[in-house]
Amino acid sequence: NAGVMQNPRHLVRRRGQEARLRCSPMKGHSHVYWYRQLPEEGLKFMVYLQKENIIDESGMPKERFSAEFPKEGPSILRIQQVVRGDSAAYFCASSRDRNMNTEAFFGQGTRLTVV
């Protein structure tokens, strides 16, 4: 049973390009969460998705950032027209359901560097 898989592990983009980060949840998990970790800072919630639905995007910047979790395939976090301030580690977590006692499992993260 593979864990949460994120790819790529490292991504370098020039300013103005688009970054697409992928997250495949654990088998049987239909809830996905994205978090951002800026250098020397703690993790911050970005968005919570269930299959085909965005449940909570209160932590996501209003512009340039979008997320989806289609019926088939991985969840995608998309950053358009990247800027240097987007350089961070982006972590995905998945859980079986939204029950408060259900543990979320984290992926290895994607480290985005904007040059």
Place this chain on the structure above:
Amino acid sequence: KNEVEQSPQNLTAQEGEFITINCSYSVGISALHWLQQHPGGGIVSLFMLSSGKKKHGRLIATINIQEKHSSLHITASHPRDSAVYICAVIRTTSGTYKYIFGTGTRLKVLA
């Protein structure tokens, strides 16, 4: 003030020492999660607890819900324990739950 505070921020110990990392929070929570992150690495779940105490190997986690405080203890520390330890509380709002993270405790265990 952060909703989740960890102390110390940085900790250096000698191999074999007993280590305690503290986490205090100011919000109502459903559960608390201790996580481990190695440099450049992913995040590994250590414990999830909502009351009492849990033990796994050399690691022990306790939580006091009334005092809004949790501790992570490492017995007989080893250099491979060097990592960032993150406390995260799980807060339930409007039927969904969110993680609120502490900024982490950076532990270095010297041989």
